[in-house]
Amino acid sequence: MVQMITTIGFDADDTLWQNEEFFRLTEDRFAGLLADYAEKEHLADRLLQAERRNLGQYGFGIKGFMLSMIETAIEVTEERVPASVISEIIAVGQEMLSHPIHLLPHAREAVKALAADYRLVLITKGDLLDQERKLAQSGLGDMFDAVEIVSDKVPQTYIRAFMRHGHGPDRAMMVGNSMKSDVVPAIDAGGWGVHVPARYEWEIEKADAPTGHPRFRVLQDLGGLVDLVDQLRVAG
Incomplete structure (x- = not known):
């Protein structure tokens, strides 16, 4: 045998x-931060487009996701995103990196x-x-x-x-x-x-x-x- x-x-x-649950929760927070600039569904589509574009450079993971959120925030606000929003995006990304298993x-x-x-x-x-x-x-x-x-x-x-x-x-x-x-x-x-x-x-x-x-x-x-x-x- x-x-x-x-x-x-x-x-x-x-x-x-x-894992993915934490990404979904973070996307909800991201949508709240940019609610004055884009509808949640539109923002989600733009973020997904950025993630697809960036996979070859950033790879898979939280850090690439964080950079894609920042890129999307800059795009949807036509480069008018407040520094406080960028700071909050970095903060939520750091929270994800320290989240317990x-x-x-x-x-x-x-x-x-x-x-x-x-x-x-x-x-x-x-x-x-x-x-x-x-x-x-x-x-x-x-x-x-x-x-x-x-x-x-x-x-x-x-x-x-x-x-x-x-x-x-x-x-x-x-x-x-x-x-x-x-x-x-x-x-x-x-x-x-x-x-x-x-x-x-x-x-x-x-x-x-x-x-x-x-x-x-x-x-x-x-x-x-x-x-x-x-x-x-x-x-x-």
Whole structure:
């Protein structure tokens, strides 16, 4: 009997702990700061456009989000945004960078149970310092055999990670909330992709589900992950 899966990759933000919720709350505060200059919906569209433009320069994470908010504020006010508003945007961004971690349901139990029999790899996008801070605060760090903080997630990302830390993507599984970043590229790399939908979905992370693909699975939460892995564990 050959063990089909030997390595399990986990996304971090909105898979193991809450993240997008804090971005939504900050966007609400941002809309309040600029209510005299733009309607909330229009402002949200302009901010999303700025985030898309800036991903190549700033990458993923809070710092890039903060800079995109400042850029949007300058644009929608035609360069008349008060310094006090810019100062408040920086302040809310700093609050996000120091916000305590809230693990999602079943995250600790799933990681702990799987760590005994599988090689676990945390594969996450975002700012290096912020992601390291969140992992340290989560209390999950010691359960992972490796941590990969990457600028983006494409098939080659998973090929490299699972070759470096396991037996290759064909014997690996990636678990995450993003169809675009966690599921589809992991499957395209030759691995399993398990989608665990989050309460909020960032527009930039949307993608069509690979419905019908034999290595695609969906779980409502991490509570069902151990049973799923056990079902797939051994191939005759």
